[in-house]
Amino acid sequence: MMDVFETQRAMRQMRKAAMQRGVVAVLDMGTHQATCLILRFDGGDLPTVDGVGPMAGQSQFRVIGAATTRARGMRHGEISAMQETERAIRTVVQAAQKMAQVRADHAIVCFSGANPRSYGVTGEIDVTGQEVSESDVAAVLGSCDTPDIGGHRTILHAQPVNFALDYRSGLSDPRGQIGNTLTTDMHLLAVDRAVVQNILHCVKRCDLELAGLASSAYAAGISAMVEDEQKLGAACIDMGAGTTGISIFLRGHMIFADTVRIGGAHVTQDISKGLGIPLDLAERIKTLHGGLEATGRDDREMIPLTGETGDWEHDRREISRSELIGIMRPRVEEILEDVHARLEAAGFDHLPSQKIVLTGGASQVPGLSALATRMLGQQVRLGRPLRIQGMPQAAAGPGFAATVGLCLFAAHPQDECWDFDIETHRYPARSLRRAVRWFRENW
Amino acid sequence: MRPLIHRRRDLNDPAPSRAAYRMTRLWLSPLFRRLVTAVMPAALIFGGAAAWVTQPAQIDMVKTWTGDILASVEARPEFQIRQMAVTGASPVLAEAIRARLSLEFPVSWFRLDPELLQASVAELDAVAQVQVSVELGGALSIAVREREPAVIWRRPFALEMLDATGHRIAYIDHRDGRPDLPLVTGTGADAAIPEALALIASAEPIQDRLRALTRRGERRWDIMLDRDQVIRLPETGAQQALERTLAIHAALDLLNRDVPVVDMRNPGRPTVRLGPGAMDYLRLTRSFEQGLASQ
CATH class of the missing domain: 3.30.1490.110 (Dna Ligase; domain 1)
Known part of the structure; x- marks a missing residue:
């Protein structure tokens, strides 16, 4: 079983090398946006002021470069057009490097797809x-x-x-x-495997060494949940654009992860299809006017659907916000239903605490917490990622939960199976011990 | 999918090309950056300067250029020295100094080395001490202190004038040049001139009879008087021996008698050698006394 971890072990060595150099890039390859943060690790000089704790271990590093760009060539958190994804990674890495004025050679990557x-x-x-x-x-x-x-x-x-x-x-x-x-x-x-290999290849084509690979559901769980939620048992729903990741934590460890391959991009797609408008306009009115709970006031709030087709009637349409909510809500309900089914299948009901944390870019839609409370249970809250040192304010929203989690993952990686060396010196030691015991018993 | 047919780069695409991306990363690597920003310009500048300078034409040019500048500075009237003043020297010595330095005026201040000139002048025998100084008014001043002649030393082939320390001042042709100076002779006499001068001073009472002091075996003095009379002095305590001789002379009128040699070399036993007449007289007296005794 250990043989299959050679790649992982090589990545762990890379991570060590990156820590020695002190600069590592964190790359979140999402469906909607690609984010690159450049972290500088400098020896962990913890503040010694009274009342300031270790700050969840995140005072060791500092974000010195951050860049976000529209993701390209990604569907459902997987690479669909390698060239385009490579371009997006180049854009974002170059921008982050420019901000940091440091060259990053090692990257830690997270992605959400690949049917975990x-x-x-x-x-x-x-x-x-x-x-x-x-x-x-x-x-x-x-x-x-x-x-x-x-x-x-x-x-x-x-x-x-x-x-x-x-x-x-x-x-x-x-x-x-x-x-x-x-x-x-x-x-x-x-x-x-193919998805991972594509990502490996893509990162390699950008002249970066892969120093770690994580599931974005796991990364979002690390950053969006507070420590007692991770200890007592909770689920983190990372509502991305292409996928919705689910991770269940208990006693500080992730015990289950899954994804639903529907996300915020599908909501946009529904709006685009339902109203006959381009995708970017649909995205715009979703983020500006979107919601999930219709009230009487929403019937009177009209949203202009401007277009450039040349047809006056078509370009001057207006819809009410309740119509928009009527399009968005079924899709979000579908997502939450799927999530609920996955949680049921995982036996989430049997956990001592059924806390649910919603995070991710698609969790910013108004009215989600009420809807989720109705569909998933009473203990639902909206989660934002931890604040980390040097992170720009623009990247502090729930859409960056996985990115921030990946920073924490880079700083404090969980012991994985491949971190333990075995076999070579275990086997002789054990047989030697057995021989010594045999001598002790028989003489 | 992007069309496979090559087309011009999409200007709306924010993504850097592979080459641009690689160049940016290369530029951000510290070693390369230092190489380009510091090492390469320095190497270029130094290399170019070195290549330019090592051309023979440029070397000649720089040489003539610096030479011209130096010459023009040297030729300025502020730095010219037009004359030399020798003070404290006799006309003969001054002439000798001028001949020795053989400077052609005007000469530039930069071309003169006062210490070298000073050493050169100090090599002259007659010069006890010299101070060469350059005054920016345009004069080279040489202040000389001459050696005072104290004795004349007759050597087998020459006559030399020595000062009180025994240092040679000059060769002279004949004694008549300085009849006032006492005469010393003998090999190694110049090494004991102070002692000789002291002896001469002590020999004041017989000044008119003193002819010379002769150094014997480079260790002791003989005082030569007229009538070929000699006072032999010991190696040490010559002064006391001389004074003792003079005391004997004062008491017994010793030196006016027929005594060619007064030998004071053994202080415990002063000896005189009698002349032939005195000897005869002594013998006569003795035989007369013996005759008296025998009779």
Whole structure:
């Protein structure tokens, strides 16, 4: 099982190199916008003023360059036109570099598509009453049985979420403890291999070294949820343009992730189709006038649908805001229904706390929280990403939750399965220990 | 999909071309940036300057240029020296100094090295001390202090005038030039001139009879008087020995007798050598005394 992680391991080495250099680019390849932040890591000089905590560990780095551009060649969070995506990445990386006046060689990338699917796997080894060492942890992770994810799929995240030592479960770090049987629960996130390969290729064509890869549902969850939500159990709904990502966190770890392949772009598309207007105008009236809860006043608020077809009647149409809401609401309801179905399937009902955090660009539509409360449950709130040092104000909205989460991911990566070295020195050590024990018992 | 047929770049496309992107990244890499902004201009400037300067024509030009400037500065009247003033020297010595320096006036201030001139003048025997100074009024002033002649030293082939320290001042042709100076002879006499001068001063009572002081074996003095009379003085304590001799002379009128040699070399036993007449007289006296005794 460890063999499939060679790419991931190489990326981890890249990340180390980037940390040594102190500059890393964070690249969020969304369906609607591509964002690049350039982070400078400088030694973690924490402020020592009273009352200022470690600031969720984000005082270590600083955003020195930020740029956003319209995404091109992306559909459902996947690359559909490689050349166009490459152009968008070049644009955004160049602009961020210009702002930072620093060249970024390493990029950490997140994307939302590729049909992520979660698997929970379990591994168990015998530690024979000895102290659990790091190699034992690696061994128990290596002993997890690989689920059949399919030949065209690859593993994006493999995070140990729980360790148990002799029926003592819920250990976050079993090292140094003594027991007989070490068990682990690991969360695997599998995605389509071709999508990942396309992204790898695209980043490589922009002369960047890939130093990490994350699912944007996971990244949005890190940044939009506060720590107690992550600990007690909550779901983060990252409503993007092409996809809606779902990630469920419990005890600080992601235990489930999924995506619904509908998003804000489909709402725009509905408006465009329903009203017979171009997509950019549809996007504009969606962001300016859109809503989900119609009131009596909305019948009187008229929205001009200007056009340039030359037909006077066609170009001078007006609709009321309630008509617009009438177009938007069914699509958002559909998204939320799908999300609800996915959460049901994941067993979200059985979690101790059913908190839901809505974030992402499409969550800014007015009236969403009321609608989501009706459809998903009472504990719904709208989430914005954490504030990080040096982030421009324009990039502080919920549309940048995944980007900010990716910064935190870059600063504090979760231990993944491939961070533990195994086999080579484990096997002889174990057999040697066995031989010593045999001697002790027989002499 | 973009059309495959080549067309002009879309001006509305904000994306940089691959080449522009790469150039921007290259420009942002610190090493390359330093190379272009600092190293390359410096190398170009220095290289160009070096290439230009090393052309022979340019070297000649620079040389003539600097030469002209130097010459024009040197030729300015403020820096010209037109005459030389020698003070404190006899006319003969002044002439010798002028001949030795052999300067052609006017000469530029920059072409003169006062220390070199001073060393050159100090090499002259007759010069005890010299101070060469250049005054910007346009005169070279040489202040000389001459050596005072104290004795004349007769050597086998020459007569030399020495000062009180024994340093040679000049060769002279004959003694008549300076009859007032005492005469010393003998090899190595110049090394003991102060002692000789002291002896001559002590020999004041027999001044009119003193002819010369002769250095013997480079260690002691003989005082030569007229009538070929010699006072041999010891190596050390010559002064006391001379005074003792003069005391004997005062008491016994020793030096006026027929005593060619007074040998004071052994201070415990002053010895005199009698002349032939005195010897005869002594013998006669003795035999007369013996005759008296024997009778």
